[in-house]
Amino acid sequence: MKSNLLAALAAFAAFGAPLTTHAQTQLKPGLWEQVGTVKSQSGQVEKAMAEAQAQIAKLPPEQRRQIEQMMAERGVGIGNGATTVRLCLTAADVAQGNIPVQNGDCTQKIVNRDGNVTKVAFSCQTDPPVSGEGEVRVISPTSNVMTATVLTQINGQPEKLDTAQKGTWLGDDCGSIKPLSR
Numbered sequence: 001m002k003s004n005l006l007a008a009l010a011a012f013a014a015f016g017a018p019l020t021t022h023a024q025t026q027l028k029p030g031l032w033e034q035v036g037t038v039k040s041q042s043g044q045v046e047k048a049m050a051e052a053q054a055q056i057a058k059l060p061p062e063q064r065r066q067i068e069q070m071m072a073e074r075g076v077g078i079g080n081g082a083t084t085v086r087l088c089l090t091a092a093d094v095a096q097g098n099i100p101v102q103n104g105d106c107t108q109k110i111v112n113r114d115g116n117v118t119k120v121a122f123s124c125q126t127d128p129p130v131s132g133e134g135e136v137r138v139i140s141p142t143s144n145v146m147t148a149t150v151l152t153q154i155n156g157q158p159e160k161l162d163t164a165q166k167g168t169w170l171g172d173d174c175g176s177i178k179p180l181s182r
Helices: 002-015 044-058 061-073 091-096
Strands: 030-040 076-079 082-089 106-114 117-124 130-140 143-154 157-171
Touching (some): 044 076, 044 157
Antiparallel strands (some): 030 082, 076 082
16 A cells, blocks of 8 residues: 555656746746645545554654655655645746656646646556646746646555645745756
């Protein structure tokens, strides 16, 4: 279950990377925070996330600190039913209209653009495979909202995840967060 959950969350994070297509309003380069929720058809993802949080909370303080620090260094956090991912969007990404994605074998395709709304299809050749469709709405240069439907497998069974995210620009400096690969 753990690897299946991680694959599903990786796809969610990959979709959640700020989209800098040629919308009327371009996003600012720098550090972005995407805060999102995942709702699974079966409820297994929510249950697994709650169990993971409970396991981390039970760890000795030093071990818990190490795990939380490792996750923070990768720009990831979980808590209160939400997943937080911090991403670095470069000026080149903005200028070129790139869609940064998580490391791994993931592709994204722009299906339709209408003003500041872009519809995207994505696919990750992970184990298990993950695919889906979503919509990115650029609210302002420092804010966006996203929704997606993700199809994957959890414990060998087909699973549909509904995701929602809100992206907020945090500042020019990405700190220790590295830009994502293309």
